Amino acid sequence: MGTKIDAVGTSRPHLRVGGMGAIKLADEAAHACLERAGRSAAELDFLINAGVYRDNNIGEPAVASMIQEDIGANPDPPLQGGHGTFSFDVVNGACGVLTGMHILDGFLMSGAIDLGIVVTADADPERGSNWDFPFGLVGAAGRVSRSHSRFPFAPVGGAALLSRSEDEDKGFSRFAFSTYSEFKHLLEAEMSWQKGPIPRAVADRVPGLEPGSNVLRIREREGYAARAAECAATSAHAFLESAGLEPLEIDLLVPSPTPAGFPDAFSQALGVPADRVARVDESFRGVHTAGPIAALEGVMRTGQFGDARNVLFATVASGITVGLALYHP
Amino acid sequence: MGAERQRVPMEHGMILEAGVGTLADGSPAIPTRLESIGSQIPERILTTEELLESTRHHPHIELERLTGIHQRHVCSEGEDSFTLAVGAARDCLAHSRHRPEDIEMLINCSISRYKDGLRHQWEPPLSLSIKDAIGANKAISFDISNACAGMMTGVFILHDFIRRGVIRRGMVVSGEYISSLGQNAAKQVHWVLSKQLASLTLGDAGTAAIVERADSDTDHISVAAFATLSEHSRLCLGAPSHVGPGASMFTKARTIHKVAISESPPLLKEALDAAGLGFGDIDYIIPHQTSARAIERGAKEIGERLGMQAKRVVVTVNEFGNTSSTTHFVALRKYLGEKRFKKGDTVMLISFASGLEVGVLIFPIEEILDRYGNEN
Numbered sequence: 001m002g003t004k005i006d007a008v009g010t011s012r013p014h015l016r017v018g019g020m021g022a023i024k025l026a027d028e029a030a031h032a033c034l035e036r037a038g039r040s041a042a043e044l045d046f047l048i049n050a051g052v053y054r055d056n057n058i059g060e061p062a063v064a065s066m067i068q069e070d071i072g073a074n075p076d077p078p079l080q081g082g083h084g085t086f087s088f089d090v091v092n093g094a095c096g097v098l099t100g101m102h103i104l105d106g107f108l109m110s111g112a113i114d115l116g117i118v119v120t121a122d123a124d125p126e127r128g129s130n131w132d133f134p135f136g137l138v139g140a141a142g143r144v145s146r147s148h149s150r151f152p153f154a155p156v157g158g159a160a161l162l163s164r165s166e167d168e169d170k171g172f173s174r175f176a177f178s179t180y181s182e183f184k185h186l187l188e189a190e191m192s193w194q195k196g197p198i199p200r201a202v203a204d205r206v207p208g209l210e211p212g213s214n215v216l217r218i219r220e221r222e223g224y225a226a227r228a229a230e231c232a233a234t235s236a237h238a239f240l241e242s243a244g245l246e247p248l249e250i251d252l253l254v255p256s257p258t259p260a261g262f263p264d265a266f267s268q269a270l271g272v273p274a275d276r277v278a279r280v281d282e283s284f285r286g287v288h289t290a291g292p293i294a295a296l297e298g299v300m301r302t303g304q305f306g307d308a309r310n311v312l313f314a315t316v317a318s319g320i321t322v323g324l325a326l327y328h329p
Numbered sequence: 330m331g332a333e334r335q336r337v338p339m340e341h342g343m344i345l346e347a348g349v350g351t352l353a354d355g356s357p358a359i360p361t362r363l364e365s366i367g368s369q370i371p372e373r374i375l376t377t378e379e380l381l382e383s384t385r386h387h388p389h390i391e392l393e394r395l396t397g398i399h400q401r402h403v404c405s406e407g408e409d410s411f412t413l414a415v416g417a418a419r420d421c422l423a424h425s426r427h428r429p430e431d432i433e434m435l436i437n438c439s440i441s442r443y444k445d446g447l448r449h450q451w452e453p454p455l456s457l458s459i460k461d462a463i464g465a466n467k468a469i470s471f472d473i474s475n476a477c478a479g480m481m482t483g484v485f486i487l488h489d490f491i492r493r494g495v496i497r498r499g500m501v502v503s504g505e506y507i508s509s510l511g512q513n514a515a516k517q518v519h520w521v522l523s524k525q526l527a528s529l530t531l532g533d534a535g536t537a538a539i540v541e542r543a544d545s546d547t548d549h550i551s552v553a554a555f556a557t558l559s560e561h562s563r564l565c566l567g568a569p570s571h572v573g574p575g576a577s578m579f580t581k582a583r584t585i586h587k588v589a590i591s592e593s594p595p596l597l598k599e600a601l602d603a604a605g606l607g608f609g610d611i612d613y614i615i616p617h618q619t620s621a622r623a624i625e626r627g628a629k630e631i632g633e634r635l636g637m638q639a640k641r642v643v644v645t646v647n648e649f650g651n652t653s654s655t656t657h658f659v660a661l662r663k664y665l666g667e668k669r670f671k672k673g674d675t676v677m678l679i680s681f682a683s684g685l686e687v688g689v690l691i692f693p694i695e696e697i698l699d700r701y702g703n704e705n
Binding site: 001052063064065066068074075076082085086088093096103106107108109164181184190193210214218318321 | 341441446449457461469477490492516563569683685
């Protein structure tokens with residue numbers, strides 16, 4: 001008995017004016033995933049959102065609860081023994097999707113749930129200001145919570161639907177996560193108050209404001225991709241050894257598509273042939289947390305995923321955090 | 330839709346795990362328990378009177394009478410979410426049998442992730458910095474975010490990992506430096522129906538809890554359960570502020586309270602039934618701490634819906650304010666330290682958080698008392 005991936009879905013902006021925020025992208029990815037699996041949102045027991053960069057950098061509520069409402073996953077109260085859904089956010093950089101799968105795997109294996117979904121999306125936080133909150137000043141808050149310059153990640157949403165397999169040889173067999181905090185400076189994202197002018201529209205509306213705004217800064221420093229590949233290779237060698245597998249027994253490697261150069265550097269360091277590496281097409285260039293789902297979608301479409309015996313998921317994130325999972329389709 | 334896809338949804342409102350029972354493969358679940366609890370409360374006290382004096386528009390609001398909040402503790406220079414979380418984790422370890430290197434999973438649950446003042450850290454996750462600071466070098470670490478239900482959600486996750494035998498123990502930690510929301514609200518609140526009024530009730534605090542494998546037939550978590558009533562997800566919003574450093578929060582507080590009280594009783598009953606208990610069997614109900622009046626009124630209404638009244642409803646909001654994800658554990662740590670519990674007491678934590686999250690954790694007070702100098 002293991003946890004199997006029933007379907008995945010991705011989404012990208014299609015609105016020409018204003019772009020799309022992360023919440024909308026996540027909604028659409030979840031819809032695409034559920035439709036591909038032939039399941040309804042009302043069947044979901046559990047929803048985990050793993051996106052980091054969300055509309056206006058919302059801290060509360062969990063973005064997952066808004067996605068749950070948007071897609072119609074039992075948003076109303078189950079009055080008498082009805083079917084409910086539980087949702088919350090995981091924040092673990094580009095390893096968040098795998099962390100979400102790890103948590104879902106647990107609740108599926110415990111028997112507490114039958115069906116769960118990990119959704120994720122990142123987009124420039126300035127893009128999402130249409131979230132239907134009933135508060136007048138929210139729009140203004142959105143306009144002055146800004147990104148320091150060009151937002152470095154591509155706006156992409158992803159979703160993966162997980163359920164329990166009755167075949168004990170199928171699905172996820174193990175997960176492992178490790179951190180290398182000596183490299184935590186190589187990718188950092190923070191939001192802090194920067195002094196500066198106040199937009200006149202806001203100053204007129206709310207007099208006496210402190211001049212400035214909260215600004216998001218994301219810094220990827222040189223050497224991140226190379227260090228990420230080294231750390232991932234170190235962790236993956238130990239992981240495969242504990243699983244009793246040689247690198248050449250991995251039929252398919254699903255790595256984080258980013259940082260650029262990571263899939264090739266990591267597969268070479270691990271010793272997995274290049275033709276066994278799941279890659280994303282150019283349209284997903286710069287993807288962040290949805291990366292593993294985008295890579296998985298491609299190999300599910302070609303059949304490479306279904307034909308594999310041993311699939312290794314390998315994600316890297318700020319920290320440096322390495323997430324690994326072994327999966328048997 | 331093929332036969333394999335046809336499925337009757339499980340008929341439950343709560344996603345629920347009992348303390349004992351079987352896993353999906355039929356093997357027995359391993360019981361879990363709260364082994365130790367820690368907190369870090371800033372020394373500086375800000376009274377409600379002082380906070381109202383700082384408001385720009387001097388609204389005539391009887392906040393203390395409305396909420397019962399006399400004061401809250403707030404951070405001083407050098408304190409933030411990170412230092413509160415680390416302080417709480419160290420307090421937790423000081424009352425634990427375990428060493429930092431024994432922790433196998435560390436989950437940070439704070440909404441505010443401020444480090445080095447009001448610098449909100451999105452990446453790497455704050456859990457990594459906390460793990461490094463306390464020396465939990467072998468722990469898997471990540472952050473979760475579930476509004477004021479964060480700590481209880483973290484315990485739910487650890488409970489699941491431990492009961493399946495994947496790990497033996499883990500730590501949930503949170504540091505909430507949210508007094509900046511009150512400072513920002515003080516610039517804008519005009520009257521009692523302001524959507525930022527709830528920000529004036531907030532206080533700062535850090536808490537931590539170690540959850541471990543239990544080796545007792547009785548001293549273990551009876552039930553952990555959650556549901557998200559997401560049709561109410563947009564009743565509260567916290568986001569970076571446009572009027573000053575930190576964040577601002579906009580809340581339809583009365584609506585949240587109303588729907589929480591009216592819609593949660595069937596869910597609470599489901600959790601109580603799973604524990605084989607009635608509402609009146611619980612010795613200490615610890616709800617999320619928003620306002621003393623709301624807590625007392627809400628407990629009474631829920632008691633009426635469930636057919637029996639609670640024995641004791643814990644209120645600490647008068648002293649600490651609403652400390653967001655940490656409120657339940659601030660109360661637990663205070664009661665443990667003050668030796669208010671006795672062995673055999675049953676505690677029920679109830680979470681009502683933005684989302685709208687309804688969470689329940691029911692457990693007995695047993696061995697944990699010994700680690701807080703209990704002589705009973």
